[in-house]
Amino acid sequence: MLDGGGQPLERAVASAAVLRSQVAPGWRNKRFTISWVGAAALFVSLIALVPLGFVASATLETGWIDAAALVWRPRVGELLINTALLTIIATPLCVVLGVGLAVLTERTDLPGHRFWSITAAAPLAIPAFVHSYAWVSVAPSLHGLFAGVLISVLAYFPFLYLPVAASLRGLDPALEDVAASLGLAPSRIFFRVVLPQLRLAIWGGGLLLALHLLSEYGLYAMVRFDTFTTAIFDQFQSTFNGPAANTLAGTLALLCLALVLFEARTRGGGRYARLGSGSPREPRRQRLGRWGRAAAILPLFIIALLAVGVPLITLMRWLAIGGARVWNTDEITSALGQTLSFGTTGAVLATLAAAPIAWLAIRRPTRFARALEGINYVTSALPGIVVALALVTITIRFARPLYQTVTTVLVAYMMMFLPRALVSLRAGVAQAPVELEQVARSLGRSPAQAVWSISLRLAAPGAAAGAAMVFLGIANELTATLLLAPNGTETLATSFWALSGELDYAAAAPYATIMVVLSLPLTWLLYHQSRRLVGR
């Protein structure tokens, strides 16, 4: 990306120059629209670069010698080992679980496969730190790497399950038929024909999972498992934005970027779309037989019990213990109101900010557009704590009027969740045929009007889905909100965290319950969308 960096910038400057120059009116209009969208996209992406710039400048400011002394110490080694072990153990486990469940629900005649596939997506509706809270209530001595891996797998395996199940539904069974006709046994067909076709889904889901593992705070803090993110938070609590916190944040940012690069390098460039005319046949469901069904239901039941049952039953139990005492309506209403207002404003803002980038990526897919898109993905890969530390430091030093304001919180949310809006919006824009815009132009509409009345309207469902995903992210966000929220502001997540920190698990239960209830419809939407993407 570095070598291409100069060119897009120059191009943007050049297009901005065209904006000012006097050219023929017809041309002027066309150029104007492009550069206006380009400038907006550039602006959003420049904001997204702020945390990366912060990480670099914080390291420079600390000085290489001091920064090195803060990075090369045994404690960082411990954290590195913990974080690496967590990622290396939990990611393959989630892959196996995700693929296994997807095969069972999509490719076998399992009774109630629709029910089981919803159950497999359901853990997403429960915030990771609520999973942790439930497990600590059930088994108070649970701690360390084992607890970290167990709860991470249960909370995050849908990240693998959803894309893998969607890919499985979209596969053309003809390839498997050919393999069978050439004498391959069913199990070998799975490993040689089906599994390789799931590569993109597994790699993409795995990356998303690994990034979540690196940036999660609440889950690990509750089970006393120290990762980079928890250590940064500890340093923040002791020193605000001291050099130790900032250098740890820099190291963590590098780890995240390394993951993104690793995924990009290893995912391969193979073709996965089907060739040939007509539409593919529905894949055949493997018969399980009576014993096979029993053997398949048992693991599904256990997973559902652990990933959905334990959190929900624990919540019910705490609600029952707390009774009416814990429903302190004023505080709960205000936290709910705050969460809803952050969520909706953040979702609208992220969608607006994503619009120019999405439009460019589809309608003007230049290197410039790709670079802008890439910047936003990279920034969203940074943990919330790094983004928040960056914004605290920058606003306190250079942008005082923005310090401790709602604006800063919303900018942080935008940086963290913009790709969620971008992905859906992009798909929406791609589905709007450019020819319709051209027809509108031929009927006398200006380019901007054509975009407004054709593409934006056709992309609206995609935009809505993306906005819902952003909302879900914001509603359950903890670390950045803790650091950036204006004075006196509490969201559902921060209230829950404060109460569970004082071991008042009963009083924390209503907040957790409301978060789950808010997340349920959106998780349903996500599930529904992942099925619709492949048209079934």
Added chain:
Amino acid sequence: MICKVRIRVLALLLLCAALTATMSQSQAQELTIYNAQHRSLTAEWVEGFTRDTGVKVTIRNGDDTELGNQLLQEGSATPADVFLTENSPAMSMVEQAGLLAPVDPATLEQVAPAYRPSTARWIGIAARSTVLVYNKTKPVASALPHSLLDLADPVWKGRWAASPTGADFQAIVSALLELKGEAATLAWLKAMKTNSVAYRGNGAVLKAVNSGQIEAGVIYHYYYLRDQAKTGENSTNAALYYFKGQDPGAFVSISGGGVLASSKHQADAQSFLKWVTGHPGQAVLRNGDAYEYVVGEGEASNPKLTLLTDLDAPEINVSKLNSKKVVELMTQAGLL
């Protein structure tokens, strides 16, 4: 035509900006407290203060050193009017940066001289004692350590817990540093890294001791009493042991309150300190479920507490407790 679209988008952006501006402005008009004390205790104080004076209060919650360092960074532009800490070191840090206004003489008179610094830039609002909490059913019960320093001995390996990331424990270390010096403190912290188990929060330490996951823990006294007053589910098997004998482990920590020199609400801020250190504020400590010691002249603590005079705490000049050095040493020992 383009203009029309542009105007709509611009209008939308302006609306967003206006919305956020009003949202942030509405919070800037009352007394703002940076609070590192327990949320529930400060909430009770604020409720009483607002009831008596009509002054509305906005609270930002955080940890001692987090908020202390935040105040240093914000400097005179801070929105905070009052700073409340759980322990004194963070308050001294803010004082040394010259950010605190002198406390009203009338307020000073309300508090015994032992619980306020000679500089009179801040004032004690409550006090708490270091204790060893231990599990009554474990071997530790028959062989308690004589001093906090004994916990560095290899026989204690894996047997005691603390919350090293918390300001409470860091204040205890600052007392150790003041009493025994830098080299001895670092050696003790390194031994602690090998011997102790880290939990997040003193409540979590108490819970672990009670359930027998660990034999003993170094915390403050009131966690045990609070739990006993509620259901006792996290403390039935636990008991408190006071080191006494002017040991570093007998350290009594002072929670402080100070008014920021940059505050635009000096009168209200001073009256808040006066209220908290006066009879109504100290009565909250005696009658509520905070179980911290009162510091008001002529006020009595909750009768369930061991008398403060019986604790034989080491005499320490509170202004000398150094939180920055403690964080450095703890980072060096690998605890942070």
